[in-house]
Amino acid sequence: MSTVDTLFRNARLVDGRTVDVAVCDGRIISIASHSQSPVAARETLDLTGRLVLPGLVDGHIHLDKGFVGDDWKSHRPCTAGFSVRERVKFEKEALAGARPIAVRAAALIDLCVAHGTTQMRSHVDIDLQVGLRNLEQVMAARDAHRNKVSVQIVAFPQSGIVTSPGVAGLLDEAVRAGADLVGGLDPAGYDADIDGHLDVIFGIADRRGVGIDIHLHDGGLLGIFEIENIARRTKALGLGGKVTISHAYALGEVPRDAVQRTAQLLAEAGVAILTNAPGAHAFPPVLLLRDAGVNVFAGNDNIRDSWWPYGDGDLLERAMIVGYRSGFSTDADLAAAFNMVTTNAAQALGLRDYGVAKGAAADFVVLDAQHVQEAVVARPRPRDVYKNGRLVAHGGTIVTAAR
Ligand SMILES: Nc1ccnc(=O)[nH]1
Numbered sequence: 001m002s003t004v005d006t007l008f009r010n011a012r013l014v015d016g017r018t019v020d021v022a023v024c025d026g027r028i029i030s031i032a033s034h035s036q037s038p039v040a041a042r043e044t045l046d047l048t049g050r051l052v053l054p055g056l057v058d059g060h061i062h063l064d065k066g067f068v069g070d071d072w073k074s075h076r077p078c079t080a081g082f083s084v085r086e087r088v089k090f091e092k093e094a095l096a097g098a099r100p101i102a103v104r105a106a107a108l109i110d111l112c113v114a115h116g117t118t119q120m121r122s123h124v125d126i127d128l129q130v131g132l133r134n135l136e137q138v139m140a141a142r143d144a145h146r147n148k149v150s151v152q153i154v155a156f157p158q159s160g161i162v163t164s165p166g167v168a169g170l171l172d173e174a175v176r177a178g179a180d181l182v183g184g185l186d187p188a189g190y191d192a193d194i195d196g197h198l199d200v201i202f203g204i205a206d207r208r209g210v211g212i213d214i215h216l217h218d219g220g221l222l223g224i225f226e227i228e229n230i231a232r233r234t235k236a237l238g239l240g241g242k243v244t245i246s247h248a249y250a251l252g253e254v255p256r257d258a259v260q261r262t263a264q265l266l267a268e269a270g271v272a273i274l275t276n277a278p279g280a281h282a283f284p285p286v287l288l289l290r291d292a293g294v295n296v297f298a299g300n301d302n303i304r305d306s307w308w309p310y311g312d313g314d315l316l317e318r319a320m321i322v323g324y325r326s327g328f329s330t331d332a333d334l335a336a337a338f339n340m341v342t343t344n345a346a347q348a349l350g351l352r353d354y355g356v357a358k359g360a361a362a363d364f365v366v367l368d369a370q371h372v373q374e375a376v377v378a379r380p381r382p383r384d385v386y387k388n389g390r391l392v393a394h395g396g397t398i399v400t401a402a403r
Helices: 084-096 101-115 133-144 167-177 194-208 220-236 256-269 286-291 315-326 331-340 343-348 372-378
Strands: 004-012 018-024 027-032 041-046 051-054 056-061 117-125 150-156 181-185 211-215 243-246 271-275 296-298 364-367 384-387 390-394
Touching: 004 051, 051 372, 056 101, 056 296, 056 315, 056 343, 101 117, 101 133, 101 315, 101 384, 101 390, 117 133, 117 211, 117 384, 133 150, 133 167, 150 167, 167 181, 167 194, 181 194, 194 211, 194 220, 220 243, 220 256, 220 271, 256 271, 256 286, 271 343, 286 296, 286 315, 286 331, 296 315, 296 331, 296 343, 315 331, 315 372, 331 343, 331 372
Parallel strands: 004 041, 056 117, 117 150, 150 181, 181 211, 211 243, 243 271, 271 296
Antiparallel strands: 004 018, 018 027, 051 364, 364 384, 384 390
C-alpha cells in the first residue's frame, strides 16, 4: 500500500475492536489490526484506545434562528397557551433586532461542531417578508464552513403556504436556487387546508426531484390523519426514503393501537420520523415505531432561539434526552438512542459514505468512553472532531485552521 495521509492507531470502534484507521484524501481507506495496517503514513496519531464514533448527524436544526453569537434574548411566552402563529410573530420581532445570520449561524455551527457534529439538516425560513434572503445567507454560511460540517438545507414555509399567497412560488424558487428539500408546516393547524398545503410541497418534490421534511405539530387524531395522508402521497409518488415528518407530536398523543396502524403505513411508505424529545410535550414512541420498521432519528431543533432558550448543540446530550424521556435503560435501548444521532439520521439524510468504515468519509469523533452506552449517559468531554480526516475541533473549541 502506498503512503497514506494519516494513520490513526489504537482506535476503539463501537463494536469493541481496537484497530488502526488509515485515511487518504479525506476517506477511510483501511481499517485493520495493528499488524496489518499500512506502514507508511505522512502523519501517525496514537488514539490510545479512545472510542471513535462516527461523526454525529443533526437531523433537524435552524441555522437562521439561533441567538448563539448574539446578546441573550429573554424568552417571551405565548399569551394564551402555545400557538405556532403567535410564536412566529414573536420570533419575527426578536429576529428584527438580532445580529446578521452570517454571525449567528457561524456561532451555532462552531458550537455544534465542537461537540462532534459533522453533518446537519437545517431548515431555513421562506416567507413573504424574508423571501429567499435567509436561504442565501444560510447557503453562504454552509459554504464558508464546509470544511467543518456538511449542511443540507430545507426550504421551510414558517409562515404557511395557503394562507400566505406567494410562498408556494418562493418555495419552488428556493429549490431551484439550491435548497436540497422542500419543507412544510401544519397543513391543518396553520393553513387549515391539508390538501392545498400538501399539493404544493409534494408537487415541488415530484417536479424538482427533491425530498420533503415537514414540521407537524398538529396533535391527536387530526395529526394522525395528516400523517397518513403524507404516507399515502409518499407511496403514490414513489418518494419512499426521501420524506421526513418532523416532530409528529400526534404519534405521542393517541392510543398505541392507533400508532401501530399509522406506523405500518409510515414503514410501507418509507417515511421517517424526527424527534428532539421536546420539553414537556408528548412525542413519538421511538421503539414502537422502530419495531414497526420506521426510521426514527433525532436532531437538536431549536438552540437558544425564540422557540426555547435551551440547547448546547451536543447530539450526545440530545440522544440522552431522547433516551431519558423515553424511559430507556437497557444497553439495547441506549444503543437505539445513539443510533438516532448517527446511523438513523445518516440514513434519513441519504448520506452514502457514512460511518467508520472502509470507503466512508473520514468524519469521526474521539472521546473517552468504553462504548456507545457510556457515550450517551456520560456525554464525555473533551472530544476531538475530525472532518474529512482533518482535526476541526479539540477540547471544545474549533481549531484555527478550520475557521
Ligand atoms: N419546533 C419548531 C421550530 C421552528 N419552527 C417551528 O415551526 N417549529
